[in-house]
Amino acid sequence: MLEVQNLSMRFGGLLAVDQVSLDVQEHEIVAIIGPNGAGKTTVFNCMSGFYKPTGGKILFEGREIQGKPDYKISRLGLVRTFQHVRLFGRMTVVENLLVAQHRHLNTNLLAGILKTPNYREKEQKSLDRAAYWLDRVGLTELANREAGNLAYGQQRRLEIARCMVTEPKLLMLDEPAAGLNPAETKDLNQLIISLKEDYNVSVVLIEHDMSLVMDISDRINVINQGRPLASGTPDEIRRNDDVIKAYLGEA
Amino acid sequence: MASHNLKHALFCAIVTLIISYPILGFNLESQGIDVTLEGAETSTVLGVLLAAVIVFLFQLFRDNVMGSLRQLPAVNPLANRKPMEQSKRLKLESTLLTLMVIGALIWPFIASRGAVDLATLVLIYIMLALGLNVVVGLAGLLDLGYVAFYAVGAYTFALLSQYYGVSFWFALPIGALLAALFGLVLGFPVLRLRGDYLAIVTLGFGEIIRILLNNMTSLTGGPNGIGGIPDPTLFGMEFGRRVKEEGNTSFHETFGIAYSGEHKVIFLYLIALVLAVITAIAIRRLMRMPVGRAWEALREDEIAAKSLGLSRTAVKLSAFTIGAFFAGFAGTVFASKQGFISPESFVFLESAIILAIVVLGGMGSQMGVILAAIAVTILPELAREFSEYRMLIFGAAMVLMMVWRPQGLMPMRRIHIELKRQE
Numbered sequence: 001m002l003e004v005q006n007l008s009m010r011f012g013g014l015l016a017v018d019q020v021s022l023d024v025q026e027h028e029i030v031a032i033i034g035p036n037g038a039g040k041t042t043v044f045n046c047m048s049g050f051y052k053p054t055g056g057k058i059l060f061e062g063r064e065i066q067g068k069p070d071y072k073i074s075r076l077g078l079v080r081t082f083q084h085v086r087l088f089g090r091m092t093v094v095e096n097l098l099v100a101q102h103r104h105l106n107t108n109l110l111a112g113i114l115k116t117p118n119y120r121e122k123e124q125k126s127l128d129r130a131a132y133w134l135d136r137v138g139l140t141e142l143a144n145r146e147a148g149n150l151a152y153g154q155q156r157r158l159e160i161a162r163c164m165v166t167e168p169k170l171l172m173l174d175e176p177a178a179g180l181n182p183a184e185t186k187d188l189n190q191l192i193i194s195l196k197e198d199y200n201v202s203v204v205l206i207e208h209d210m211s212l213v214m215d216i217s218d219r220i221n222v223i224n225q226g227r228p229l230a231s232g233t234p235d236e237i238r239r240n241d242d243v244i245k246a247y248l249g250e251a
Numbered sequence: 252m253a254s255h256n257l258k259h260a261l262f263c264a265i266v267t268l269i270i271s272y273p274i275l276g277f278n279l280e281s282q283g284i285d286v287t288l289e290g291a292e293t294s295t296v297l298g299v300l301l302a303a304v305i306v307f308l309f310q311l312f313r314d315n316v317m318g319s320l321r322q323l324p325a326v327n328p329l330a331n332r333k334p335m336e337q338s339k340r341l342k343l344e345s346t347l348l349t350l351m352v353i354g355a356l357i358w359p360f361i362a363s364r365g366a367v368d369l370a371t372l373v374l375i376y377i378m379l380a381l382g383l384n385v386v387v388g389l390a391g392l393l394d395l396g397y398v399a400f401y402a403v404g405a406y407t408f409a410l411l412s413q414y415y416g417v418s419f420w421f422a423l424p425i426g427a428l429l430a431a432l433f434g435l436v437l438g439f440p441v442l443r444l445r446g447d448y449l450a451i452v453t454l455g456f457g458e459i460i461r462i463l464l465n466n467m468t469s470l471t472g473g474p475n476g477i478g479g480i481p482d483p484t485l486f487g488m489e490f491g492r493r494v495k496e497e498g499n500t501s502f503h504e505t506f507g508i509a510y511s512g513e514h515k516v517i518f519l520y521l522i523a524l525v526l527a528v529i530t531a532i533a534i535r536r537l538m539r540m541p542v543g544r545a546w547e548a549l550r551e552d553e554i555a556a557k558s559l560g561l562s563r564t565a566v567k568l569s570a571f572t573i574g575a576f577f578a579g580f581a582g583t584v585f586a587s588k589q590g591f592i593s594p595e596s597f598v599f600l601e602s603a604i605i606l607a608i609v610v611l612g613g614m615g616s617q618m619g620v621i622l623a624a625i626a627v628t629i630l631p632e633l634a635r636e637f638s639e640y641r642m643l644i645f646g647a648a649m650v651l652m653m654v655w656r657p658q659g660l661m662p663m664r665r666i667h668i669e670l671k672r673q674e
């Protein structure tokens with residue numbers, strides 16, 4: 001469903017991403033790994049429209065999306081989280097989830113001011129969806145807290161829930177396990193698998209936690225210094241000499 | 252640390268001297284056609300010196316002073332009280348509000364004419380502040396040229412009535428819509444700007460509008476302004492002693508009561524009251540609708556908002572447009588109340604005062620903004636004797652507020668949303 005062909009991104013003299021290709025099929029979890037500064041986040045930024053790539057193509061469901069504005073890409077069903085959590089800190093947890101569903105709501109101002117039945121029904125639906133996902137990530141008790149006051153792990157889960165209420169087709173997670181304790185990482189592990197199994201969402205995942213990556217990924221792409229190094233199933237990657245060298249060389 | 256404080260304190264004291272001595276220490280005396288410079292009285296000079304000493308001492312012991320100032324909120328008996336339950340609070344709030352509105356409806360019939368007139372002005376400021384609250388408090392866009400939209404509303408009515416004899420009730424929606432259109436158009440060039448840059452550009456817009464009004468003499472009368480703006484009518488009844496327009500009747504004749512100038516003042520007050528209530532309710536609804544949440548989301552984190560499919564353009568423009576719409580409302584009422592407007596009424600200071608109301612009241616909080624609007628408009632009137640020091644007192648009040656309650660009089664409280672339990 002997603003195909004990235006020879007993607008390149010240059011910042012002045014720095015070629016942060018150089019001819020990277022990858023593809024994601026439906027019902028699949030694909031990981032992108034690589035040492036720090038390899039260009040993983042930059043690939044995400046190009047895919048989600050935050051950067052306009054300097055070369056290459058990105059196809060989503062057969063349509064070229066490179067260079068499209070970020071909010072339009074997100075409306076196509078390609079939604080991401082951030083390496084550093086970005087919540088609406090002074091809004092409550094529920095409100096964070098309601099904001100994300102604005103597209104499902106009637107945008108007619110007058111209907112909203114007058115609270116027409118149609119508007120109420122839609123508002124109720126988005127409340128229900130928010131309630132469902134809060135329950136799913138275990139934040140129901142905190143629904144009316146300000147999002148900025150949550151613990152780090154809870155903020156991470158809320159960010160994923162906020163993506164899910166938009167009913168995405170492809171979810172891009174940038175280091176979702178960073179800063180989580182082992183128990184939380186295990187929960188996250190299960191959550192991501194369930195997103196794929198129960199909600200039919202494909203996932204692209206950037207992660208440094210190797211055990212998580214090896215556990216849940218269907219395929220893995222390795223990037224080193226902006227260039228693609230290897231790709232394949234977890235087993236193939238584990239045995240790949242280049243990958244071992246790159247990681248050992250780094251350590 | 253101590254030597255640093257000493258140096259800093261000395262510096263501040265000298266700056267105080269440099270600033271205040273030339274302003275207060277010299278007087279211009281005119282003798283015939285000559286103007287001579289004379290030293291002021293000794294008491295003034297002593298006063299300036301004393302001020303410098305106070306500044307010096309304050310800066311020297313600044314940490315202690317500020318520290319003890321910060322302790323003060325703990326003295327506040329309400330500070331440690333438990334927050335009221337949501338349902339109870341809402342009930343209390345709505346009862347209070349209803350009582351307030353009823354009181355405001357009855358009050359003009361017993362109050363003096365001057366007081367009612369002042370209250371109308373307060374209501375106009377409430378409308379303005381509620382509108383600016385959308386732009387600054389909710390959407391987080393620092394707009395320093397808000398007065399421009401107020402001017403558009405006022406001038407729309409003035410010009411329409413002068414050239415086409417349009418009545419207040421027709422001009423009201425036109426003025427508001429035209430102001431909204433200006434908000435939309437002026438919003439476009441500043442879409443990419445944030446913070447300081449946005450503030451500077453909007454400040455420029457405000458000035459451009461005022462200077463245009465000043466210079467398009469043939470249309471707007473320039474600095475002479477436009478007079479003879481009609482009062483609102485009640486179902487075709489005029490409030491003047493004599494009927495000005497063909498086909499209208501006059502209010503006092505229709506009801507067979509003696510003519511009184513007060514009728515008109517009270518009527519205008521009631522119109523302003525109704526419009527202010529409408530403004531408050533409409534914005535309150537908007538805050539709880541997807542647009543309102545989108546404004547706040549954009550204020551909180553623009554990148555995250557975009558990643559969820561919110562269009563920055565649409566969200567920002569809607570905030571500018573809706574804010575400007577209510578300023579247009581206020582402008583039309585203002586023009587009708589004054590009967591005469593000129594660019595003088597729409598200087599930057601107005602923008603600054605409206606912004607001060609929003610900040611003092613508590614960004615995003617409607618109750619706070621309403622209270623602050625009342626305080627900021629009425630206090631200077633009560634302290635007439637000190638009118639020379641008005642801005643000084645105003646500034647001091649702002650500084651004190653920022654030290655004590657940087658979040659404003661009544662900071663915005665998030666609404667509690669009850670969720671259905673999942674089974």
Ligand SMILES: Nc1ncnc2c1ncn2[C@@H]1O[C@H](COP(=O)(O)OP(=O)(O)OP(=O)(O)O)[C@@H](O)[C@H]1O
Pocket residue numbers: 011014016034035036037038039040041042043083
């Ligand atoms: N906006 C930018 N302007 C200039 N250089 C950038 C920009 N964004 C990223 N880079 C550079 O591109 C390179 C790749 O960065 P990127 O953030 O994609 O790495 P990463 O693989 O996500 O690393 P990490 O694992 O630390 O998150 C880095 O050298 C970084 O300094």
Ligand SMILES: [Mg+2]
Pocket residue numbers: 040041042083
């Ligand atoms: Mg990264």
